[in-house]
Amino acid sequence: MDKGQDIAPIARRPLHEEATDRLRDLIVQGRLAPGTRLNERLLTAQLGLSRTPLREAFKLLAAEGLVELLPNRGAIVSQMDPVRLAETLAVMGALESLAGEFACLNATDGQINEIRSLHFEMLANHARGDLAGYFKFNQAIHLKIVKYSGNAVLYNTYLQLNANVRRARYMANLSQERWDAAVREHGEILAALGARDVPRIKALLSDHLAQKLSSVLAELRATPARQAA
Amino acid sequence: MDKGQDIAPIARRPLHEEATDRLRDLIVQGRLAPGTRLNERLLTAQLGLSRTPLREAFKLLAAEGLVELLPNRGAIVSQMDPVRLAETLAVMGALESLAGEFACLNATDGQINEIRSLHFEMLANHARGDLAGYFKFNQAIHLKIVKYSGNAVLYNTYLQLNANVRRARYMANLSQERWDAAVREHGEILAALGARDVPRIKALLSDHLAQKLSSVLAELRATPARQAA
């Protein structure tokens, strides 16, 4: 289950995988804005490959919901509409809650310590007001909890949904109060994990995600969903 | 959200979609057994298309977990190993539980009646001992509950996982007792849905899926996981 450090990473990656990952990153980072038309010829030139692997990447990203395929008219980066975002967060909440339960039951002490270490890194970033750094470790913590649930299907499902949410991160102008609260919640989550307290971690994670949802929704209502060219 | 009956179904489907659906059906129905090597040339001949759309289908099915891509060595139908199956059912349990909650809150009375109708069809099949018919309506009920949650992301996620589980259906030689119990559980689920009783439906669905999980696992331990050529 844990192939984290395989022996032979010699393997050359297929082009279509490379293309998929590159495109996904571009979209998640917002460098390809929602609504952007993905011109095959243009992208093949920029990425240095041919249309076949690129088109395969389009199909995969469409399945992930990051792009939308218009028959005979190509692909566009999908809009992050608030409804969809809210729906995604609700599902992720359920998944994280389940993951927390399994992590309490299955994670090793070493793995929990690993999460604890990330937690302190996150605290450091919070203390110095580094929002980007905070998000990075915040993400890492949530991913690790899901990963250390020991349920690979759960992890994969979560990852896929997560890509969609990360796109919305730019709008995370969260208030200082909400930020402080989120950090406190993380502290409790970690405590519950350390104590292997299943009911408590389920409640905490559900609540944490619900907070995130309403915070993101509030932000979305404030920003009038900038349309892309 | 509900595009069930669009006005113009004139649209001709792209070949790669057709290929994906055909292949998925073949795999889910077990007509392509786990382990089967998917030879591109052979399949293009059988499906009457060229390698490009077929290869696109392979990538999608790989993302769904139905096939496994071996770099430079093609694709094989993935094995349904018990661990993976159990993991999938655990995730589906969490999703259905969430779906039940939303369905209680959001479904119209008409939608609930639609589910009720399916329920009685299922009862009829149970009464006459028609296992295949039972499964069909059982599936339909679970899908409707998730659909009428009103959360499209949840529905899509569920659908994808469901494809993997349906492959294991052949081994559902469930005992008469378990069958009767499952039918009883369905009755309670429907009642809770009708009463819009959120905590109850969550508990019932979680439990129902957990039962399914252990039943499937027991069956898997009995059958020694037939290896395919």
Added chain:
DNA sequence: ACTCCTCAGTTTGCATGCAATTCTAGCCAT
């Protein structure tokens, strides 16, 4: 002026060709 039509340019969807990799079988050495 407005609408509808036409036709060239562009872009996608699919088929096919070519090189690289993997597989198979047979041979040689031990």
Added chain:
DNA sequence: ATGGCTAGAATTGCATGCAAACTGAGGAGT
């Protein structure tokens, strides 16, 4: 006989060609 090596066949990964679909600019008709 067994194990390893090698040449040929088969198969995949990617690039490219071609026809169909879309776009949109310009002109005819009202």
